[in-house]
Amino acid sequence: NDSTCWSKSLGYSCCKSCNVVTIDKYGSWGVENGHWCGIKSDSCNIHTDKKCWSSGYGYPCCSGCKVYYIDHAGEWGVENGNWCGI
Missing domain, CATH: 3.90.1220.10 (Cellulose docking domain, dockering)
Incomplete structure (x- = not known):
């Protein structure tokens, strides 16, 4: 659900998977279909x-x-x- 996606406010959708590539001051990030996406910590138990x-x-x-x-x-x-x- 993109309405509860923290990275949406930064211009990125949330990932469907929980594969973390990097972390910054905003949160955990992944890559899907060649694009950065935010990882929801609640749904991924991070x-x-x-x-x-x-x-x-x-x-x-x-x-x-x-x-x-x-x-x-x-x-x-x-x-x-x-x-x-x-």
């Missing part, structure tokens, strides 16, 4: 925590510091079989 950068991508922060992967977003670890931000 809880942004300013202390945890990876929460905007839908992942918790790690309690440890062992890095398994690095991408454009940052450093990633694994805890209990799940990805987490470091």
